Amino acid sequence: MLLHQKRTLTAPEPRLDLLVQQLTEVTRSELRGLFDHGCVRLDGHVCAQPNVAGRAGQTLEVTWEAGRRYKEKPKERQSREFTVAFEDKFLIVVNKRAGVLSVPTDRKEDDTLVHAVARHFSRGERITHRAWIVHRLDRDTSGLLVFARTEAIAAAIKDQFEARKPEREYIVIVAGTVPTDAGTMRSYLATNDDLDQYSTQVPGEGKLAITHFKVLERLRGATLLQVNLETGRRNQIRVHFAERGHPVLGDVRYESKRAAHPGWHEKRLALHARTLGFRHPVTGEALRLVAETPACFAQFVRANR
Numbered sequence: 191m192l193l194h195q196k197r198t199l200t201a202p203e204p205r206l207d208l209l210v211q212q213l214t215e216v217t218r219s220e221l222r223g224l225f226d227h228g229c230v231r232l233d234g235h236v237c238a239q240p241n242v243a244g245r246a247g248q249t250l251e252v253t254w255e256a257g258r259r260y261k262e263k264p265k266e267r268q269s270r271e272f273t274v275a276f277e278d279k280f281l282i283v284v285n286k287r288a289g290v291l292s293v294p295t296d297r298k299e300d301d302t303l304v305h306a307v308a309r310h311f312s313r314g315e316r317i318t319h320r321a322w323i324v325h326r327l328d329r330d331t332s333g334l335l336v337f338a339r340t341e342a343i344a345a346a347i348k349d350q351f352e353a354r355k356p357e358r359e360y361i362v363i364v365a366g367t368v369p370t371d372a373g374t375m376r377s378y379l380a381t382n383d384d385l386d387q388y389s390t391q392v393p394g395e396g397k398l399a400i401t402h403f404k405v406l407e408r409l410r411g412a413t414l415l416q417v418n419l420e421t422g423r424r425n426q427i428r429v430h431f432a433e434r435g436h437p438v439l440g441d442v443r444y445e446s447k448r449a450a451h452p453g454w455h456e457k458r459l460a461l462h463a464r465t466l467g468f469r470h471p472v473t474g475e476a477l478r479l480v481a482e483t484p485a486c487f488a489q490f491v492r493a494n495r
Contacts, residue, residue, distance in 0.1 A: 191256045199244045206232065206250060207240035213252055216260070223260030229253055235478050238276065242480055271306040275479045280472050281338045281347070282307060282321075285481040288458035292326040292335065307337045324348055325422055330440065333360070333463025334481050346471035351422060357467030358419040360427060361483050362403075363460035363490060364436040365448050368413040372404045375430040379423045386443065387425045389433055399423040401430045409494040411451055412439060414487075427461060439490075453494050456486050 195213040203209055210230055211221050222240060224230055230237045231251045232244065244250060254260065272284035284307060286292070291302040307321035321337045322344035338344035350356055377389035378396030390396050400420035407414040413436065417427055425444070431437055432444035439460035441449040454460060467478035 193254055193256050195252045197250045199246050199248050199250060201246050203244035203250075205240070206230070206237065206242050206244050209244070209250060210240075210252055213250075214254060216254075219262055220260050222262040224252065224254055226263040227260050229260065233478070235476060239480075239482075241482065243482070269306050269310060271303050274310075275334060275481060276477060279339065280343050280470070281336060282310070283334055283336045283466060283477070283479050286327055286332055286335055286463075288330050288332040288456075288484075291329050293323060303335070304337070311339060325351060326424075327463055328425065328428070328459065328461070330457075330459040331461045331463065332458070332481075332484055334466040334479055335463070336466065336468070343471055347468060350468050350471075354420050355468065357465060357478065358422065358463065359465035360417040360419070361406075361462045361464045361487060362415045362417050362427060362431070363409075363439045363454070363487065364413050364415060364431050365439060365445075365451060366411065366413065366436045367408055368403075368405055368415065368434075368436055370405075373402075375399075375401045375403070375434070377430070377433075379426065379429060387423070387429045389429060397421075397423055399426045399430065401426060407491065407495075409491060411453075412490075412494060414491055428459070453490055458486075460487065460490070462487065 207221055225238055225240045228236045229252055233248050271290045272286050275285050276283040286303055291299055293304050294302050304321050304323050308317045308319060309315060311319040311321055322341055324336045324338060324344050324347045327333060327335055336347060338347060377391060377399055378393055379387045379399045380390050380396030382388055398421055402418040404416045405413055406416055428438050428441055428444050437445035437449035439449055439451050439454040440456060440458055462483055464483055465480050470477055
């Protein structure tokens with residue numbers, strides 16, 4: 191017999207697995223199995239991470255077979271460079287840790303994220319299967335990136351990015367007090383002789399960059415923001431906020447003096463790609479992945495309220 195539980199969240203839920211356990215009354219090990227076998231959905235999308243937080247208004251659904259033991263799937267060796275947020279035979283979405291290059295530079299590094307994902311695809315240290323990158327994050331930024339297993343799949347996802355369809359949400363801490371509660375920054379980003387990005391209002395001199403933001407909390411000497419990218423240009427968030435006088439904390443490239451904060455001790459940017467949503471290029475399923483915000487962000491917020 192197939193059992194089904196549906197619940198609309200009336201308040202934030204710090205851990206969905208605890209709510210799922212209340213709804214199903216399964217054991218702790220079987221609870222992890224429910225997530226592993228795709229029995230849990232959040233707003234209609236499969237939720238594979240037990241410790242994901244839920245927001246008020248979201249709909250949680252659990253569908254499982256009575257009497258069946260849902261065993262937790264064996265966990266593969268974790269990579270130093272990333273954790274897996276979603277994976278199937280066509281693509282993978284990873285949560286990159288800060289400090290990892292997305293792709294090699296002119297120095298031809300061989301310890302980048304694309305190498306790590308290729309090793310993951312190859313199921314060993316020797317790379318036998320290539321990973322096709324769709325978009326990038328700066329070395330000192332953490333969060334979600336999608337890679338494809340074939341060039342054709344990568345091209346299909348890139349088309350969505352070109353059409354500005356994917357949802358790309360970041361959590362950012364910037365220097366100073368951002369005065370407006372929400373806003374949009376729009377400019378054309380160009381590159382100077384030092385390879386730094388800068389804004390211009392002349393269309394032919396750069397690529398269109400559109401950044402939307404919302405203030406989540408104003409802190410001592412800093413502001414916590416939710417940022418949504420309509421376009422995804424190199425250093426886009428960093429440049430737009432630096433040019434407004436509010437550089438991302440920890441940025442040593444754009445407005446580095448202003449970007450220093452006595453409470454930010456991390457050797458990384460206060461920039462995290464938290465949410466990535468796009469349509470699966472093969473199945474057509476709407477995927478929406480959320481990567482838990484790094485603990486250092488919460489620690490900084492608590493200490494600077």
